[in-house]
Amino acid sequence: MHTANVLELIGITKRFPGLVALDQVDFSLLPGEIHGLVGENGAGKSTLIKILNGVLRPEGGEIRIDGQPQIITNPRDAAALGMAFIHQEPTLFPNLSVAENLFAGRLHKSRWGFLRNSEQLRAARTLLSKMELSVDPTERVGNLRLAEAQAIEILRAVSDSASARILIMDEPTSSLTENEKRLLFRLIASLKKEGVAIIYVSHFLDEVLNICDRITVLKDGKRVNTHTAKALSKADLIIEMVGHGVESPKHMGSPVADEVVLAVSSLNVKNLLHDISFYLRRGEIVGICGLLGAGKTELAKALFGLLRRESGTIAIHGKPVDVRSPRDVIKEGVGFVTESRLTEGIFANLSVRENTTITLLKRLSSRLGLIATRTQRQLASNAVSDLGVRAASLEQLIMYLSGGNQQKVVLGKWLLLNSTILILDEPTRGIDVGAKREIYRILQRISAEGTSILLISSEIDEIFDLSDRIFVMYDGRIKKQFARGEVTKNQLIAYVTESTSLET
Amino acid sequence: MKPEITTQHTADSRGEAPPGKTVWHATHVLRKLPDEFGLLIILIGFGVVLSILSPYFLTLGNFVNVIITMSSTGIVAVGMTYVMLSGGIDLSVGSTMALAATVAATFSKEGVPLAGVILIALGIGIVIGLVNGIAITKLRVPPLITTLAMLSVARGLQLIYSRAVTVTGLGDDLDSLGRASILGIPIPIILLVSIYAIASISLSRTAFGRSIYAVGGNERAAEIVGIQVNQVKISVYVISAVLAAFGGLILVGRLGSAPTIMGTGLELDVIAAVVIGGTSLAGGKGGVWGTLIGVAILGLIQNTLNLLNVSPYYTQLVQGIVIFVAVAIDMNRRRKSV
Ligand SMILES: Nc1ncnc2c1ncn2[C@@H]1O[C@H](COP(=O)(O)OP(=O)(O)OP(=O)(O)O)[C@@H](O)[C@H]1O
Ligand SMILES: [Mg+2]
Numbered sequence: 001m002h003t004a005n006v007l008e009l010i011g012i013t014k015r016f017p018g019l020v021a022l023d024q025v026d027f028s029l030l031p032g033e034i035h036g037l038v039g040e041n042g043a044g045k046s047t048l049i050k051i052l053n054g055v056l057r058p059e060g061g062e063i064r065i066d067g068q069p070q071i072i073t074n075p076r077d078a079a080a081l082g083m084a085f086i087h088q089e090p091t092l093f094p095n096l097s098v099a100e101n102l103f104a105g106r107l108h109k110s111r112w113g114f115l116r117n118s119e120q121l122r123a124a125r126t127l128l129s130k131m132e133l134s135v136d137p138t139e140r141v142g143n144l145r146l147a148e149a150q151a152i153e154i155l156r157a158v159s160d161s162a163s164a165r166i167l168i169m170d171e172p173t174s175s176l177t178e179n180e181k182r183l184l185f186r187l188i189a190s191l192k193k194e195g196v197a198i199i200y201v202s203h204f205l206d207e208v209l210n211i212c213d214r215i216t217v218l219k220d221g222k223r224v225n226t227h228t229a230k231a232l233s234k235a236d237l238i239i240e241m242v243g244h245g246v247e248s249p250k251h252m253g254s255p256v257a258d259e260v261v262l263a264v265s266s267l268n269v270k271n272l273l274h275d276i277s278f279y280l281r282r283g284e285i286v287g288i289c290g291l292l293g294a295g296k297t298e299l300a301k302a303l304f305g306l307l308r309r310e311s312g313t314i315a316i317h318g319k320p321v322d323v324r325s326p327r328d329v330i331k332e333g334v335g336f337v338t339e340s341r342l343t344e345g346i347f348a349n350l351s352v353r354e355n356t357t358i359t360l361l362k363r364l365s366s367r368l369g370l371i372a373t374r375t376q377r378q379l380a381s382n383a384v385s386d387l388g389v390r391a392a393s394l395e396q397l398i399m400y401l402s403g404g405n406q407q408k409v410v411l412g413k414w415l416l417l418n419s420t421i422l423i424l425d426e427p428t429r430g431i432d433v434g435a436k437r438e439i440y441r442i443l444q445r446i447s448a449e450g451t452s453i454l455l456i457s458s459e460i461d462e463i464f465d466l467s468d469r470i471f472v473m474y475d476g477r478i479k480k481q482f483a484r485g486e487v488t489k490n491q492l493i494a495y496v497t498e499s500t501s502l503e504t
Numbered sequence: 505m506k507p508e509i510t511t512q513h514t515a516d517s518r519g520e521a522p523p524g525k526t527v528w529h530a531t532h533v534l535r536k537l538p539d540e541f542g543l544l545i546i547l548i549g550f551g552v553v554l555s556i557l558s559p560y561f562l563t564l565g566n567f568v569n570v571i572i573t574m575s576s577t578g579i580v581a582v583g584m585t586y587v588m589l590s591g592g593i594d595l596s597v598g599s600t601m602a603l604a605a606t607v608a609a610t611f612s613k614e615g616v617p618l619a620g621v622i623l624i625a626l627g628i629g630i631v632i633g634l635v636n637g638i639a640i641t642k643l644r645v646p647p648l649i650t651t652l653a654m655l656s657v658a659r660g661l662q663l664i665y666s667r668a669v670t671v672t673g674l675g676d677d678l679d680s681l682g683r684a685s686i687l688g689i690p691i692p693i694i695l696l697v698s699i700y701a702i703a704s705i706s707l708s709r710t711a712f713g714r715s716i717y718a719v720g721g722n723e724r725a726a727e728i729v730g731i732q733v734n735q736v737k738i739s740v741y742v743i744s745a746v747l748a749a750f751g752g753l754i755l756v757g758r759l760g761s762a763p764t765i766m767g768t769g770l771e772l773d774v775i776a777a778v779v780i781g782g783t784s785l786a787g788g789k790g791g792v793w794g795t796l797i798g799v800a801i802l803g804l805i806q807n808t809l810n811l812l813n814v815s816p817y818y819t820q821l822v823q824g825i826v827i828f829v830a831v832a833i834d835m836n837r838r839r840k841s842v
Pocket of ligand 2: 045046047088170402403404
């Protein structure tokens with residue numbers, strides 16, 4: 001226990017208007033250690049990381065690097081101290097290329113300041129191959145899938161950590177599929193061997209228990225405990241995080257009516273989706289899984305009028321619908337929780353109240369056009385307590401909520417609309433264990449009440465536990481379909497990851 | 505969704521911030537005040553300095569005078585606030601005002617009654633707004649370019665129409681729009697106040713108003729929740745052009761003529777007022793009351809420089825500096841309160 005800490009936090013305190021986000025938090029990190037940081041949504045994990053990055057200043061406490069007290073006032077200080085960061089939401093430049101993003105701030109330049117393009121592209125390709133990413137380094141990052149962007153963010157930090165000794169990851173796997181997760185863990189292992197110390201924040205507790213040496217639990221801004229990971233069970237960890245146990249969801253096999261509510265036939269989207277045909281019945285949950293690039297999100301977007309169909313028909317409640325924009329499907333009672341909450345989900349400048357009820361604006365308006373604020377507040381407050389959103393008040397701007405709490409609001413706004421068909425793309429991204437169970441329960445309840453759900457997720461557990469039928473997508477096609485009980489979880493994982501076995 | 509508290513922790517530990525954790529600082533209370541508060545202080549501070557500089561400043565007559573002078577700019581600024589909240593910009597307001605007011609003035613001269621004259625002006629506003637809005641949404645030409653082109657086109661039309669001659673000899677009823685009073689309150693002031701009140705309610709309490717904030721804040725997300733983004737955008741340009749036309753009518757009524765150069769450079773004053781008022785150039789943030797204060801600050805500068813007999817050459821210089829200082833102070837205040 002006498003190896004010197006590379007990083008030590010002593011009594012870190014951070015207040016925001018109306019709450020204490022961090023209360024006297026101690027934390028230490030050894031060289032070559034992977035230290036997990038877990039806690040419910042809003043527990044203060046990202047706040048701690050932002051303090052290390054110099055984005056936020058603590059009101060109290062001390063940061064020591066190699067035993068020396070340090071004051072970090074901006075991200076450049078943090079970098080100079082040898083820290084590299086992967087943030088919860090990708091902080092990439094959407095208008096720049098993949099290569100430029102990977103090397104942002106340290107572009108390959110000649111002595112005269114000209115870019116060494118070919119050299120840079122080569123370096124980028126080497127880096128991309130570490131996560132087996134098949135993206136073109138000249139592609140604009142804005143055109144990438146969310147998981148790809150997250151992988152780029154990881155690679156940028158990792159390549160940075162050639163010089164960095166501390167790598168800090170805030171939910172790096174939240175939108176990755178099995179394949180990238182596996183590669184990320186391999187990267188992490190090799191960094192560990194080189195002596196890089198890693199702080200690892202995640203809501204995937206199995207992951208955390210597997211790869212971490214020690215685990216620190218935060219609750220309501222306080223450090224509850226720090227454990228050796230080996231000596232810890234998942235159940236105990238959950239009890240410490242949440243304050244009580246959380247049982248696994250049980251699929252009750254909700255009654256599925258014969259009535260088909262959504263029928264898709266021979267849907268094609270140029271280069272992305274090929275010959276997709278399926279149906280969804282009333283009260284049914286259909287889970288869709290597949291690797292990165294399989295076309296899951298693209299399918300959701302095509303159904304919601306956000307991608308142009310080349311051919312194919314979509315019938316909703318038995319009626320053919322010419323889907324051209326989200327409005328065309330919303331009118332028919334379809335809702336869509338998008339994968340990327342920052343760019344497609346939240347209205348950062350609006351309050352929690354307004355974000356939750358934004359889908360209901362018209363319905364809440366009186367004949368004079370005035371919004372019934374009291375009803376609005378009531379609805380929002382119900383949704384917020386239903387989903388366990390942690391906010392200072394309903395009037396707090398959503399941008400000040402923690403990532404997981406923002407996600408709950410994004411989900412809530414569609415639940416409020418009482419859609420008959422819900423398309424959910426990674427609905428529990430960044431949501432903690434306890435709240436996840438809550439959301440599963442809500443989904444099971446509304447499905448039992450007749451709502452049909454198309455559930456897209458990179459989390460096999462989620463798909464397996466909730467779905468009445470499961471589709472495996474690969475290369476823009478639905479390659480396999482299973483009814484509930486036809487596959488085991490391990491078989492399903494095998495089908496998803498060994499996608500080559502799907503090529504026939 | 506029915507309110508359903510499924511488990512205990514939903515009810516007691518996860519709803520709002522736990523009461524024991526709430527910290528009340530004096531600064532917290534300050535932060536609760538509306539954003540416009542800081543601006544108001546700047547405005548008042550400004551007024552104090554001015555009243556020291558010129559004894560005439562603090563008289564009722566001067567106040568009424570200032571408000572009347574700034575009424576048409578103030579009305580145009582309301583429209584600009586709508587546009588900027590939606591994430592756009594409208595450079596064509598000055599030309600729109602000139603074209604609509606010039607045409608309306610000639611009709612008034614021909615004896616068309618006020619109602620007709622107003623309809624003509626607003627009709628021109630609607631057409632210009634629709635053209636702007638459709639070009640921006642359907643043809644996807646950026647607002648800056650579209651409205652810059654419109655600035656030129658509308659000005660050109662006005663010059664062709666009027667042969668670059670100031671229209672004089674208006675009908676009495678148009679004159680009275682700028683000069684008469686009801687119950688002792690000048691009509692321009694009544695109009696100004698009503699338009700701000702209506703705009704404030706429409707922006708904060710109606711579905712349309714909130715949709716503007718949504719579109720300006722995150723257009724993509726707005727589209728996904730089914731907000732008719734194009735319709736919202738077209739509407740704000742129509743509102744802007746209509747209010748520009750209306751502001752033109754009031755100005756013409758006040759001046760008793762429609763000079764060809766009217767509205768030249770107005771867009772800059774108006775944008776400045778809106779930005780001083782705290783509405784974000786990026787959209788999605790701000791409101792009309794801030795704009796009103798911004799207009800007042802600009803109006804005060806001009807008024808004081810007049811009262812102090814400062815050469816008009818200096819007006820621009822001083823105005824530029826004040827805009828910069830006001831916005832800089834305000835930005836810093838806001839940043840600190842995050
Ligand atoms: N800028 C801010 N202003 C006000 N409150 C804030 C701000 N940033 C964070 N908070 C609050 O601080 C608390 C901790 O947030 P933080 O983002 O650290 O949570 P987290 O543990 O990362 O949660 P998640 O798992 O959801 O990402 C939350 O209640 C959040 O609402
Ligand atoms: Mg977080």
